[in-house]
Structure formats: C-alpha cells, structure tokens
Amino acid sequence: IKIKRADAENTLFEGEKSLNLVVSCESANGFNDLILKEFLCYKFYEKVSPYHFQTRQVKLSLTDIRGKKSKTHELVAFLVEEDDKTAESFGGIISEAKITPPNLINDTIALKQDIFSFMIGNTDWSNTVQHNVKIMERKATSLIPIPYDFDLSGFVSAPYALPYDYLPIKTVQERLYQGICRNPELVNYVRNQFLEEENAMLEILESYQNQIQASQYKNARNYLMGFFEIIKNEEQFSSQISTKCIPSTF
Numbered sequence: 652i653k654i655k656r657a658d659a660e661n662t663l664f665e666g667e668k669s670l671n672l673v674v675s676c677e678s679a680n681g682f683n684d685l686i687l688k689e690f691l692c693y694k695f696y697e698k699v700s701p702y703h704f705q706t707r708q709v710k711l712s713l714t715d716i717r718g719k720k721s722k723t724h725e726l727v728a729f730l731v732e733e734d735d736k737t738a739e740s741f742g743g744i745i746s747e748a749k750i751t752p753p754n755l756i757n758d759t760i761a762l763k764q765d766i767f768s769f770m771i772g773n774t775d776w777s778n779t780v781q782h783n784v785k786i787m788e789r790k791a792t793s794l795i796p797i798p799y800d801f802d803l804s805g806f807v808s809a810p811y812a813l814p815y816d817y818l819p820i821k822t823v824q825e826r827l828y829q830g831i832c833r834n835p836e837l838v839n840y841v842r843n844q845f846l847e848e849e850n851a852m853l854e855i856l857e858s859y860q861n862q863i864q865a866s867q868y869k870n871a872r873n874y875l876m877g878f879f880e881i882i883k884n885e886e887q888f889s890s891q892i893s894t895k896c897i898p899s900t901f
Contacts, residue, residue: 652730663707667732674711674728683727684867685802685809687859690729691871692771692801694855698848699763702741702787702795705732727862734785737797743789751779751786753831753899757793762841764796765830769892770845770878772805772826773798774814806874824874826881832896842882849879 652670659665673689675682693706711728714721738745753761756778764784768776776783778796787795803812805824812823820827856875860868881887 667736669733671731671733672711672728673731674726678724678726680864681867684863685807686727686729687863688807688867688871689801689804691856691859692773692804692806693729693731693799695771695852696767696798698851698855699767699845700760702760702797704734704737704797704799706730731799734797737785738787741787741789741795743787743795746781746786746788746794748786749780751781751794753778755794756786757795758833758837759841760795762830762833762837763844764798765828766841766845766882766892768798768804769826769828769830770875771801771807772823772874773801773803774818774820774823774827774829775800775803806871808870808874826878826891828892828895830892830896831899835893838893842888845882846879 652672654664654667654669656668659667664670673686675686687708690706690708693704696703706729708727708729711726712723713726714723734745761778764778768774776798778784778786783798783800785797785799787797789795801807802809803823805822805826808824814820814823814825814827818827852875853872856868856872863871881891
C-alpha cells in the first residue's frame with residue numbers, strides 16, 4: 652500500500668510511506684483463519700527476538716465492481732511495516748548481498764530464529780540467500796536476520812502448503828530442524844528462553860480464540876503445545892533438534 656503524506660496526516664498511518672498488506676486468496680472463513688494464524692506467528696516471534704517486523708491486524712473491506720453489480724467482501728488482514736523502516740528503527744540497513752555466510756550472522760539471534768522456525772514448522776526460508784528473511788546490517792556488529800512470510804508453516808497449515816521435495820518430510824505439519832550447529836551452552840540458553848515464553852505465547856493464542864473457528868484453534872494450540880513438549884523432554888530435544896543441526900562449512 653502506497654500512502655501519500657497528506658492522506659496520512661492525523662491518522663494511524665502518519666509517518667508511513669508504504670506498508671505490506673497480507674490478505675487471503677479466498678473469502679471463506681477458513682482462509683481468514685489462515686491469515687490470523689500467520690499473524691500469530693509474527694506475534695510469537697516478538698517474544699523471541701527484539702528484531703522483528705511491526706504488524707497490525709486490520710479489517711479489510713474489498714468491493715468487487717463488475718458492470719452494474721458489485722459485491723463487498725469483509726476480510727481479515729494484517730499490515731507489515733516496510734523492511735527499510737524496520738532496519739532504520741534499529742540503526743541499520745537491509746543488506747543487498749546475494750549470499751550471506753552463516754558465520755557473519757549473530758549466533759544468538761540466528762539460533763532463536765532456527766528454533767522458532769522449528770516451533771511453527773517452517774522450512775520455507777534461508778538466511779544464506781535471504782529467502783523469506785531480511786538481513787540487517789549495523790556498524791561494528793554481526794548481521795541480524797529478520798524472518799517473515801510464514802504461510803507455508805505447519806502452524807498455519809494452509810491447504811496449498813507443501814514441503815520442498817528434497818526435504819525428508821511429507822507434510823508441512825512435520826517439524827524439521829534446519830539450524831546451524833551452535834555451542835551447547837548457547838543452545839541451552841536459547842532453549843530456556845523459549846520455555847520462559849511458553850505461557851506468554853499461549854496467552855497470545857488464547858486472546859484470538861474467539862476469532863478462529865474452534866477446530867482450527869484446537870489444531871493450532873495442539874501444534875504449539877507439541878513444540879513445548881519436545882523442548883521440555885531431553886531425549887526428544889536431542890533427537891529432533893540438537894543432533895539434527897547442520898555443520899557450518901564457513
């Protein structure tokens with residue numbers, strides 16, 4: 652959405668030049684649920700990393716005008732701030748590099764992103780080539796990954812979502828850890844941070860219970876709880892995360 656300065660004055664959009672609008676491809680309630688669940692992924696990540704995109708849920712009215720007839724659709728949607736503005740708020744810029752070696756990225760933030768991706772069942776991303784991730788550069792510090800676009804995750808569970816055929820999973824509901832191997836002490840530190848945010852994340856999900864169909868809400872809650880069951884269990888945490896990390900070649 653491109654916003655003119657004059658139109659934005661004295662509104663919620665004041666100071667914004669453009670925003671990204673995330674909206675469903677169908678008007679059925681089930682697709683509104685998908686949008687809400689993707690929006691929740693952004694809210695979960697806010698609890699994990701201080702470096703994230705600002706988002707805002709909106710009610711969107713779209714009027715389709717065809718000849719003498721018109722039809723209005725009331726849709727659930729959300730806005731995501733532009734990446735340049737996000738980077739500016741943290742005193743940085745968005746990297747234009749085509750390839751980003753893992754050793755240049757902040758290891759703590761990257762690990763949080765890795766485990767977050769496992770939490771929501773997202774395999775559709777890459778820091779190295781900035782696929783569904785923006786890499787932020789700041790002076791005299793390591794690079795910061797900022798992920799987005801979670802519609803192909805298991806948490807959202809969109810009917811069109813399929814994992815890449817080269818991955819050893821058959822559905823997006825199957826979790827697959829794709830993180831780089833890190834220092835065990837750092838892994839335990841980040842693991843404990845996720846455990847500390849369990850109640851906060853559940854509260855976020857519960858606050859949207861009345862906006863999501865009961866069956867969709869139940870599936871989303873069970874999926875989220877499944878993650879916490881894994882990281883609370885030493886054997887499962889080891890077999891699904893610790894021993895599944897990818898050795899860095901950089």
